[in-house]
Amino acid sequence: MTSQTLLSHVASILDAAGVKRGAIHDVHTNTHLLRHEVTTNLDATVYRPLFCLILQGAKEVGTSAKLLKVRAGQSLIVSHALPVVSRITEASPDRPYIALVFPLDLDLLRSLAPAVMPTFDKAASDPFSIFRRDMDEGLEDALLRYFVQCKAKNTRHLLAPITAREIHARLLIGRHADVLLRLLWHDSAASRINEATREIQSNLSETIVVGDLAQRIGMSSSAFFEQFKAITGTSPLQYQKDLRLLRARDALRATRAKVSDIALRVGYESSAQFSREYSRKFGKSPRQDRNIAPVEQQQCIADPAPR
Incomplete structure (x- = not known):
């Protein structure tokens, strides 16, 4: 019942927006609604740290090496800024694909994490x-209350922030806890790789020296390369290229x-190389x-700046 009511709320917002x-x-x-x-x-x-709930239909999302299928009633946590590919696999005019994306506040998660950190499983x-999981009723109920509270000005300002905090807390103690706690634990591989991805994003036009980057985050080159690929699904150089x-x-x-100016701005010294790699990735020069609109309007970018 909760999921159907939440679906109706999201559908009504999309209807009002046409x-x-x-x-x-x-x-x-x-939130981002799709x-x-x-x-x-x-x-x-590019996905930023986010929580995504599929309310109807299904999609595939991941990297070229690993795609996950997510169906109605399932949710995703994305813990790192990540170049991904995705597609809607189940949708029709009678039963359209509908999803909501709730951006994660990493500062809020960090403030809540010490209360549950002793349960963190490093292994x-x-x-x-x-990270894909089935939804639990407590989290779904909190999301429904949040959407209802956001409809009116008074409850949007007074109650919705409290419920948003509850949603983050439920993520830390629920089925998505492991992936978030790995990210927040200061000495974990996930936390160190997050630091590396932030550095790559902040200095996108600069050439990566993998050994130097590994040293700055306190890992050996071999461990860094292995963990980076396990966590992001790609190598550091491919991550930067994407x-x-x-x-x-x-x-x-x-x-x-x-x-040519755009190519130089993102780190390419050769316009010809940029055009070749662009065409290889997107299928067009x-x-x-230039004038083609994106399919999903960057739908899952929670925050344009790395945190």
Whole structure:
């Protein structure tokens, strides 16, 4: 019953915005809401730390090496900023794909984590930073109350922040706890790799020296490479390349800057190399792609800046 009521709330917001295909950022709830009436092809984007609940339909999301299928009633945690590919696999006009994305406040999670940190299992089996679980009733109920509270101004300002805190707390003690606690534990591999990904994002145009980066976060080169690939699904160099190309795509679609200037801005010294790698990733040259709107409007970016 809770899931159907939550689905109705999300669908009504999408209806009011006139969205049948795509995504919106709902300013009252600070969530991203998605609806698609047809299946889609694989599309590349960047996910920031987030919680995503599939309310209807299904999608695949992950990296080229590892794709997860997520169905209605299941949810995802993404713990690191991550270049991903995704596609809607179940959707129709009668039963469209509908999902909500709740951005994670890492500072809030860090403030709550000490209360549950003693239960952290350092030997958790799967380090991958996209984590799928079935929803639990307590978390779903908190999300429903949050959406209801955000409808009216008084409850939006007085009660919704309390419920948002509850949602974060339930994530830390619920089925997604392991992946979040790995991220928040200051001496874990996940925490150190998060530090490395933040450094790569902050200095995207600079050449990565893997050994130097590993040393700065306190890991050997071999351990760093192994853990980075296990957690992000890709190598440090490929991670940087994917972020560069995705940032370039955003710039191509949002500005009229020259292709050569955009290539240089994201770290390419050769425009020809940039065009080759761009075409290989997106199936179109930068100039061909310039005026094409993104399939899902960067739907799962919770925060454009690394934290």
